[in-house]
Amino acid sequence: MKSTHRETTTNSIYEEQTYLAERELSSFIAAVTALYGPEEARLSEKDWLEEFELMDSLPLSTNLQWRAVTMAASAGRLSIMPDDARDPVASR
Secondary structure, three states: OOOOHHHHHHHHHHHHHHHHHHHHHHHHHHHHHHHHOHHHHHHHHHHHHHHHHHOOOOOOOOOHHHHHHHHHHHHHOHHHOOHHHHOOOOOO
């Protein structure tokens, strides 16, 4: 079956957005792991995925919209941590 131009374009957009989402999530988890450790990273990953599920639709352009998912995920759990746990310099 021959795919139409529209299907090809839709698939291309989907693949690009999947790549951008994976890259954003990966960067977020790496940063949380480096700053707060692997347990907090696992919890933050769940927060990120929950924020993603709350989105009305997939972002159609830049990774700035994916960054909004990251910001929402980090605003929850990480903002309620004690000050000394949020400051990686103080915890060393």
